[in-house]
Amino acid sequence: MLPKPKKVQEVYLDHAATTYVSLEVFKVMKPYFTEHYGNPSSLYRLGRQANQTLLESRKIIAGLIHAQPGNIIFTGGGTESDNLAIYGIARAHEQKGKHIISIGIEHHAVLHPLEDLKKAGLPAGRQGFEITYIKVDKNGLVNPAEVAKAIRPDTVLITIMYANNEIGVVEPIAEIGREILKYRKIHNTTYPYFHTDACQAAGYLDLDVEKLHVDLMTVNGSKIYGPKGVGFLYLRNGVKIKPIILGGGQERNLRSGTENVAGIVGLAKAFELAQKNRVKESDRVQKLAQYLWQQIEAKIPKIKLNGPEIGEGRLPNNLNVTFMDVEGEALLLYLDEYGIMCSTGSACTSESLEPSHVLRALGLPYEYAHGSLRFSLGKVNTKADLDYLMKYLPEIIKVLREMSPVNLGTKKHAQYK
């Protein structure tokens, strides 16, 4: 086994999976667990105060995305917001049509509801939806003109992510938004509606809904140093959706269930901080990502950057690299021994034993997906973290490559291929 360092450092390079809750956020949340625990629907003082807090949080968030407080629906996280947007629009507007447009590199929180809508539903005989997935290019980018071309009279929803969680590609949401506006004007219709999943973008990109021309937008807390299990869906005025959770009628009847006040306060604070530090932090992590990529390029042969070049077209904190001839899970296990945490698109770590659908959608062969690592940087990371990683990564790759039969050097072995 490779020599271990005297002191194993913890290096967290998986911020796209989730982030810690920042102390500043945790501090504002605390009193809402034990002191201000009232139910916002209650009439007495404790309840009214909770309700007031909700309103303030709503205002903070709305202000940051150029919306009104009434446009914000608090939910139980990104997956729920995505589900609410998709099922919500689909069920409220199926009389108009049953066609939805999306892309193949969406998160499963979008893809699985879409696939579910495809199935013929109850009551018996009800037809399923038709989904058009627009092809992305080799870097994961979708062409707005092709999205526009796919719109039909029965298209009710277009859902395209703002930035991809695996390869960091930033989709041209504003341009797609403008294409949709154009279509609506020419055809004198309010359809199709436009939803974007902005969970990965929230800390690094501008989320102004008027600039993006989106009608629905998903954001969650756990990627922006806020709490897990809380998020919101932006819903433009006049756009009707059907709720997916029924009960006490909270959130204007669109999301029942007693509001997670502490979580919502934390989400608002986290989002406020994320947007405030956005430009500076983006610049800082991008330089780090650039540095890491340069180091990898200089020290490790047979590699490939997955997704767009580092720059405006890519989330500044994301780096996704394929290391040929080695397998991602084995790499993760080694890195874990050194205290380094990141993720892989390899099949071996997924429940389905299928490699990443995102990497495959780029047209990468299976073996590329198997050997991929995703590093996603965050507030805590410094150059020293990356130097620590680079002290061991080249050696680990070397060891695993020696164990791998994929690239046997001599002729003697090649004939058995």
Place this chain on the structure above:
Amino acid sequence: MSKKVIKKKNLKEPVDIRSANGEGWLYSDIVKDHFFNPRNFMKYEEEEKFKFNGLGRVGSPACGDEMVLWLSIDPKTEKIRDCRWRTFGCGSAIASTSILSEMITEKGGMKIEMALKIRPQDIMKRLGGLPDRKVHCSVLGDKALQAAINDYFRQTSQHHRIVTAGAKIIDPVLKITDKDVEEAVLEGAQTLEDLQKKLKVGVFNKEAIPALEELLRFYTEKYYK
């Protein structure tokens, strides 16, 4: 290292990181040991030097696992004197090849007759169990061994001894064999619907369904019960 070491009792049961009883590490201590300290793998400098008379190669990197096994078999005693291997794959694939290499060379070497009888379960047992989803990795090990021994038979002109994996066609329309079903089960198929997904077929031939269901049950019991 601050990582919690799995207690001995857990070695009996496969540990799945996603299951409620997962305790810190995905694999048993034995798997971990063989993964980090692999035995008998083919080092770069041995590539030209290592003398072998049987070579087996199974899998492909596209599937996520590939394994090559070199055997040095004593023609007189038919014992495996030495072996080398290389594996592309996850932690359990590497560990299972490493432990297989130990099983066939320890105590003066295993007779090839015995080696041909090694089943995936035998490898898993020695590893202290594997998570269900990982069972397919160790299956590659016994297949590589069989391929290498067949190669030895070929190289020593004992063609009559070559063991062919007798694949039986279950669905004549889709050309699905019992081996296909076995693979699918090892990859996690539990229902006919799963089978269809894994085998990438639309609808099974109706007449073949009873046989498919029977095989599904058979292999599920073989590997998971």
